[in-house]
Amino acid sequence: MLNQEVVAARGVKVAFGAVKALDGADLVIRSGECVGLVGHNGAGKSTIVNVINGALSPQEGTLAYGGDTGSAGIAGARANGVRCVFQELSLCPNLTIAENARIMHGDLGGGRWRRRGIDLVSKQLSDIFPDHRIDCASVVEDLSIAERQMVEIAINFAAVSAAPKLVILDEPTSSLDAALAGQLMAYVRRFVGSGGSVLLISHILGEILSTSDRIVVMKDGKVVADRAAREFDTRRLVETMGSVVRERAERRVFGRERRTPILSVPAASASDIRLEAFEGEIIGLAGLGGHGQTEALLDLYLSANSNWLPVREPKMAFVAGDRGLNGTFPLWSILKNLSISSLKTLSWRYLIDAEQEGRVSEGWKKRIEIRTPTMHNPILSLSGGNQQKVLFARALATSAKVVLMDDPMRGVDIGTKQEVYDILRAEAESGRTFIWYSTEMDEICLCDRVYVFRDGAIAAHLTGDDVSEENVLAASFAGGEAA
Numbered sequence: 001m002l003n004q005e006v007v008a009a010r011g012v013k014v015a016f017g018a019v020k021a022l023d024g025a026d027l028v029i030r031s032g033e034c035v036g037l038v039g040h041n042g043a044g045k046s047t048i049v050n051v052i053n054g055a056l057s058p059q060e061g062t063l064a065y066g067g068d069t070g071s072a073g074i075a076g077a078r079a080n081g082v083r084c085v086f087q088e089l090s091l092c093p094n095l096t097i098a099e100n101a102r103i104m105h106g107d108l109g110g111g112r113w114r115r116r117g118i119d120l121v122s123k124q125l126s127d128i129f130p131d132h133r134i135d136c137a138s139v140v141e142d143l144s145i146a147e148r149q150m151v152e153i154a155i156n157f158a159a160v161s162a163a164p165k166l167v168i169l170d171e172p173t174s175s176l177d178a179a180l181a182g183q184l185m186a187y188v189r190r191f192v193g194s195g196g197s198v199l200l201i202s203h204i205l206g207e208i209l210s211t212s213d214r215i216v217v218m219k220d221g222k223v224v225a226d227r228a229a230r231e232f233d234t235r236r237l238v239e240t241m242g243s244v245v246r247e248r249a250e251r252r253v254f255g256r257e258r259r260t261p262i263l264s265v266p267a268a269s270a271s272d273i274r275l276e277a278f279e280g281e282i283i284g285l286a287g288l289g290g291h292g293q294t295e296a297l298l299d300l301y302l303s304a305n306s307n308w309l310p311v312r313e314p315k316m317a318f319v320a321g322d323r324g325l326n327g328t329f330p331l332w333s334i335l336k337n338l339s340i341s342s343l344k345t346l347s348w349r350y351l352i353d354a355e356q357e358g359r360v361s362e363g364w365k366k367r368i369e370i371r372t373p374t375m376h377n378p379i380l381s382l383s384g385g386n387q388q389k390v391l392f393a394r395a396l397a398t399s400a401k402v403v404l405m406d407d408p409m410r411g412v413d414i415g416t417k418q419e420v421y422d423i424l425r426a427e428a429e430s431g432r433t434f435i436w437y438s439t440e441m442d443e444i445c446l447c448d449r450v451y452v453f454r455d456g457a458i459a460a461h462l463t464g465d466d467v468s469e470e471n472v473l474a475a476s477f478a479g480g481e482a483a
């Protein structure tokens with residue numbers, strides 16, 4: 001039945017020490033609707049998700065499923081049909097897809113459960129992502145980050161004995177390219193059309209606006225707006241979140257005459273396109289996810305840092321996209337996570353100058369608004385987007401002339417993204433070169449030049465006005481012709 005209350009959190013307060021993650025927030029979700037939830041990094045979105053899915057008990061306020069306040073905890077949420085796809089992804093990497101499905105679905109038991117698990121996930125994947133090429137007998141650690149995200153989404157939408165009532169998607173497209181993201185959003189509309197509910201959290205405002213029926217905006221632990229999606233456009237949404245919409249910087253066209261490339265990689269296919277980078281350029285790597293962009297960045301990085309010994313003047317810095325796997329040091333403080341790549345410049349006679357280290361990290365805290373009371377807090381006390389900011393600051397704080405970025409804006413809010421774009425542009429103006437793989441078309445369109453990858457090789461090179469969504473998509477598919 002449509003329009004029935006599925007879950008209602010009212011007056012919820014959650015504090016972590018001095019940090020008020022939720023400060024009296026209300027969120028009600030009804031059947032047959034997709035609710036978009038947006039807010040700056042650290043606004044409290046993941047915390048309210050954790051309250052709704054039973055992982056966190058609020059210190060104040062009430063939580064009801066279907067009007068009943070009797071159920072509590074993760075088991076209570078699951079019994080009431082609540083499923084959650086986490087921002088940090090939660091599959092066990094050493095288990096197969098079917099084994100992970102069994103952990104999520106206690107009712108997937110009995111004889112031949114592995115076979116049924118494979119069939120269950122395979123069918124659900126095909127329903128959501130019709131062209132997926134995932135072998136459902138795989139072990140999760142053999143999958144790319146995008147494939148893991150797709151599998152986790154499919155497992156949560158799948159029904160063994162009972163269909164889910166509410167699926168919470170926390171940044172579900174952060175690793176998906178535009179084509180896969182579009183398929184997921186279309187599926188969400190079909191799911192809510194058949195009476196299900198979805199809570200969609202995303203920093204990609206276009207997908208929030210196009211997919212949600214209602215949009216809830218959070219700021220500093222409170223809900224500051226809760227209105228029909230048609231009452232918002234991008235500008236109004238950004239302003240309600242407390243940021244300002246900026247004009248996009250002009251793409252720059254460099255003449256060929258004046259320069260020799262600082263980096264030149266031979267063509268890897270018959271397309272005969274070399275990857276070249278000149279001083280002060282922002283180069284985009286585009287194409288469908290998993291077509292060799294990350295590998296190209298890693299090859300470049302290893303070619304410049306092959307001995308793995310720290311050097312005072314590193315030639316290249318790397319901003320990891322998969323922060324859980326190869327970005328953050330989870331047991332370290334924010335400060336140490338930030339300064340690790342600059343230790344040589346922060347030390348004198350093999351001793352780290354703690355004062356200078358503190359100054360540099362405070363400088364970056366202010367510059368890109370890392371939301372924390374102190375940089376000595378553990379990195380995992382930060383919200384996902386704030387952790388990503390630390391990885392940015394780590395690379396930018398080095399003296400490297402080339403910065404490689406592996407889809408680094410995952411989970412970063414729109415206000416910070418604009419700040420980071422400005423920083424990139426300013427750093428490029430002063431001679432730094434950026435090579436930026438992005439799954440977001442808006443970001444690709446900010447780059448001075450773009451290489452489109454297909455099947456592990458460069459399929460097209462776009463410059464000037466040819467850098468457009470249409471041309472990137474055309475070059476991304478075999479047989480497509482870029483202008």
Ligand SMILES: Nc1ncnc2c1ncn2[C@@H]1O[C@H](COP(=O)(O)OP(=O)(O)OP(=O)(O)O)[C@@H](O)[C@H]1O
Nearest residue numbers: 016021041042043044045046047381382383384385
């Ligand atoms: N386990 C924790 N310990 C300490 N502080 C925490 C913890 N979890 C969250 N916080 C703090 O609570 C606040 C809200 O975090 P939350 O993860 O809910 O934000 P968010 O809106 O989901 O942000 P993002 O968009 O970056 O994911 C942040 O200031 C964060 O640092």
